Amino acid sequence: MNAVTTIRAASTRPLELTILMPCLNEAETLAICIGKAKAFLDKAQISGEVLI
Numbered sequence: 001m002n003a004v005t006t007i008r009a010a011s012t013r014p015l016e017l018t019i020l021m022p023c024l025n026e027a028e029t030l031a032i033c034i035g036k037a038k039a040f041l042d043k044a045q046i047s048g049e050v051l052i
């Protein structure tokens with residue numbers, strides 16, 4: 001059992017996750033970081049958002 005499974009098992013409501021990414025002068029890597037965060041949400045089948 002992983003952390004996502006444990007959280008889902010403990011709640012009857014669907015999990016919604018906000019990934020907060022503080023950024024300063026990150027123009028070159030921002031798109032890659034957002035893509036990785038979105039890929040994690042998709043792979044884990046978690047509804048969520050990425051806030052920059």
